[in-house]
Amino acid sequence: MRQQAQHYSALSQPILAMSELVCKTLDNDTTDMLIDKWLEHRNDAYWEWFQAVRQRKHASNTLRHQVIVWNKGDFAPENIFCRTVDTGRLIPLDRTWTTHVYHHRSMQDRKLSMMPVVFTMLPELMLLRGMHDLGCDDVYIIVTDLKRQEMDDVTEYFKLVCRYAYGGRTCKPSITSQIQYDHMRLCHTLLKQRRTPCFPQIDIAFRAILYEKRPPFIILFSHQTTSYSQIFFTHPHFVPSEDIFFDFPSGCPNPCCSDDCEMIRFPRRGVEVAAILSIKRGGRYGKKIKAKEMCNWIDCDASFSEETQRYAESSEGSEGSQSSADCGDTSSSSSTNGLVCSKCRLVKYCSPEHQRKDWDEHRRVCAKPASLGVVVVLLGCTCTMLCQLHTIMSIRYLTARLAQQIDEELMGAWGAFSIDQLMELAGLSCAQTLEKVYDKEKYRRVLVCCGPGNQGGDGLVAARHLRMFGYEPTIYMPKPGSKDIYKRLHKQCDNMKIKSLPPDATIDELRSTLSSTDVILDAIFGFSFKGPIRAPFDEVLPLISSSKKPIVSVDIPSGWNVEKGNEAGVGIVPDVLVSLTAPKEGVRSFKGRHFLGGRFVPKAMEERFQLNLPEYLGAEQIVELSQEQEPQRL
Ligand SMILES: NC(=O)C1=CN([C@@H]2O[C@H](COP(=O)(O)OP(=O)(O)OC[C@H]3O[C@@H](n4cnc5c(N)ncnc54)[C@H](O)[C@@H]3O)[C@@H](O)[C@H]2O)[C@@H](O)CC1
Ligand SMILES: [K+]
Incomplete structure (x- = not known):
């Protein structure tokens, strides 16, 4: 030695x-055993990430771009498929x-x-x-x-x-x-x-x-x-x-x-x-490294030449591959073109026979791209409607962690925004949403309820803009935020003679203010809320809910879990919601009018996070995502 x-x-x-x-x-075998243990005690962040992957399925229908796919079945390695970097195959994660x-x-x-x-x-x-x-x-x-x-x-x-x-x-x-x-x-x-x-x-x-x-x-x-x-x-x-x-x-x-x-x-x-x-x-x-695209059947070594690729399509989807296999082309030698699975369009084979052999495995992931489904359903719609609806269907819903990450990046070295700027645009979009739905002649008196975090800041900005628009806002802050920006925003409202209830206002005072309110802006909790609701909000939220006044919620209805929604049943149930940046997971089942605001996400960032946001029209700060009823001003 x-x-x-x-x-x-x-x-x-x-x-x-x-x-x-x-x-x-x-x-x-030991690795297998460790994977089983990991699945039993998986870390939430990884679990969230895998869940998010599901939403991104078929974000792009081009063969080389879909690098991870999970269409069917439980969260298990055999159902999650990865595109390999060296052969371009889409293979399940169960290979140890x-x-x-x-x-x-x-x-x-x-x-x-x-x-x-x-x-x-x-x-x-x-x-x-x-x-x-x-x-x-x-x-x-x-x-x-x-x-x-x-x-x-x-x-x-x-x-x-x-x-x-x-x-x-x-x-x-x-x-x-x-x-x-x-x-x-x-x-x-x-x-x-x-x-x-x-x-x-x-x-x-x-x-x-x-x-x-x-x-x-x-x-x-x-x-x-x-x-x-x-x-x-x-x-x-x-x-x-x-x-x-x-x-x-x-x-x-x-x-x-x-x-x-x-x-x-x-x-x-x-x-x-x-x-x-x-x-x-x-x-x-050793050999020079060359990425090649190979037949998806794992035992085949046929590869496709990049320059002469001509994607021959099999006449049916993979399910139909058995019949195409019967056509008899069994060549597995090096080939310059290939058969693309016509159902998912994500994998390629050198012959129908290999497509058939791979089907047992590939069926676990093979599904029609979402966009194709939309096109079929919407054949009767006009082109603009189709585009709008398609965009809406594929908008990304954010987990709490992702919302926080986007927030940090916007205000980080790359985004270079300050909190004041984002809050101003967020608050403006909330005021614009309220104005769009509730006419100031009939719904002049707005109670703006502000929480202790940044969402409370959005509420204060909205109150200022509502006053500019001709409404009569009253601010209610049961627990005012301690940050300097919060104090400055409140001062700006004071300067405009916007009334504020004292933070220690009694429940009776709040009840009486509610009775003389036309509409409520709920800017209490946003994406950092974690239940159960603590004092003083545990008394405030039920009172707002029981007031029977129309409610516009900011970002996520207060009291809802950011990912699971109003599962505890203690949250506010608003008539209108204005999601900021992108909607959160928990509001997927929201039934009222749903707007998107916070028009500050740069295109590059939208693409990187695959947010797939709808287009804002003209100078509008908001865009409506979906509505149960015909859009109308109340
Ligand atoms: N990038 C974006 O999308 C932007 C988001 N903004 C707003 O900022 C919000 C997020 O702001 P923050 O991270 O400050 O958080 P939140 O505004 O959601 O509120 C956090 C505050 O609520 C309190 N809280 C949390 N759970 C509670 C419970 N169970 N009982 C009582 N109090 C509780 C916390 O102590 C903390 O003070 C978003 O929802 C959005 O409205 C905008 O201000 C700026 C841009
Ligand atoms: K809220």
């Missing part, structure tokens, strides 16, 4: 036999794998199990496995205790070495000295911090695995709670598409977690942020 170690250097190619790390292998975990021998001495390591990363591993077809039956993980900065440094070092000196290749003297310097620095730092394994051990195992096993990706796991685990891809082709993974959970249990606090650096934003080792392939270092 010592003799072999003498040959180890930053610039020579190590072999796995030189590694002193212990390799623990978790076979397919063998995990090779390399760790320091001290962990073995302490009888530490490697299962928790795999379990921590299970959702990420499942997706990575699902998105890689060839050569991904084995997954390699090296366990470290690197801190965040050290992980960053090690990542940069491996990128450098793989780019210039992979497989012991010689490189320019200036690069050689840089590699040697970085290597020395890392050895020294990790030794000083008593990291186990030390850097040379990580380096030997890492580069030897790359060279001998040639995996599509390799993982450096970190035990440190303040660090993250890095996934290295050995080619840009192996990085899953960002289309669907941009909102994949960060792995951190804290819902306010930012990008910087990822536990596993899953490439949520695609190639741009992934750690890619640009290994030059070909010659004696």
Whole structure:
């Protein structure tokens, strides 16, 4: 061992036999067992993400774009299909794998199990496995205790070495000295911090695995709670598409977690942020990587040429494939075109026979795209109506977490909005909605009920605009917000001589104000509400509900669960709802007039989150989504 170690250097190619790390292998059955455990005790954030995937089905009907599909059946790996990055096949997530975990021998001495390591990363591993077809039956993980900065440094070092000196290749003297310097620095730092394994051990195992096993990706796991685990891809082709993974959970249990606090650096934003080792392939270092599109039948090695692709369609859907198979074309040799499943249009086969063979598996996901269904139903409608209705049908409903994420991004470095701006537009759209439905001659007296959060701010802005529109608003804030913006907005209302009930107004005072109110604006709770309702709102909400006055709710009716709706039956049931940015999951079954407001989402963001928002007309701040009755002004 010592003799072999003498040959180890930053610039020579190590072999796995030189590694002193212990390799623990978790076979397919163990992985299966871990997946079952995960399904039993799954983390809510991942569960939400998988649910959201369902809504995005057939967002795009083009063959290459639908990267993850779940159309039918329960939440189980066999019902969730992933488009592989290397063969373009759409295959279920139930293909397991063998995990090779390399760790320091001290962990073995302490009888530490490697299962928790795999379990921590299970959702990420499942997706990575699902998105890689060839050569991904084995997954390699090296366990470290690197801190965040050290992980960053090690990542940069491996990128450098793989780019210039992979497989012991010689490189320019200036690069050689840089590699040697970085290597020395890392050895020294990790030794000083008593990291186990030390850097040379990580380096030997890492580069030897790359060279001998040639995996599509390799993982450096970190035990440190303040660090993250890095996934290295050995080619840009192996990085899953960002289309669907941009909102994949960060792995951190804290819902306010930012990008910087990822536990596993899953490439949520695609190639741009992934750690890619640009290994030059070909010659004696292995085959060049070429993404190819292959027949969806897993045992077939026919591939389709990109340039000459001519999508021949089978005459019927997959269900009809059995009859087309009888036509007798059984060629499975390399083909330049293919048969596209005419029902879902998501998969391609080299022959009807292979389409038939794959049907048992593919039937679990095969479904007509939603948009086609709409076209059939609406054949009698005018073109404009059809477009509008189609858009409405496919608008995205948000979970609480996603609504918060969009909010943060709008006000983050990319969005660059301030809260004042968003609140102004949100409040304006609430006032505009009320004005659209309730004529100021008949419904002049508006009670604007404001909660303690940002939604309360929307209410104050709306009160100001309503006054401008000629209404007579009265503000009721049972628990005024403490933020400066809240106080400024209230001052602006005071300046316009808008009345406010005192925060400590008694229930009797509220009852008497309600009796002289024509319409109520419910700006109490928004997407951050979590039941049960606490005082003083536990008395206020029932009183508003029992007043029998018309109610316009902002974003989500107060007291409703953001995802499950009014399941507890204690929420306000409004006549009109104005959703902000995009409607929330909980209002899917809302029966009244439903508007969308908050016209500030940039197109790029709308596309990234696949919100599929309807078009706002002209200078309107609102757009009506659906209504039970004919739209009319009351
Ligand atoms: N991006 C967007 O869509 C924008 C959203 N805005 C508004 O901001 C809202 C979200 O604002 P916030 O995150 O501040 O939250 P909320 O306005 O939903 O309210 C949170 C407040 O309610 C209290 N609360 C929560 N559950 C409670 C319970 N069970 N009993 C009593 N009190 C409870 C909390 O203590 C907190 O003070 C949205 O719904 C929307 O109306 C706009 O202001 C700006 C733009
Ligand atoms: K509300």
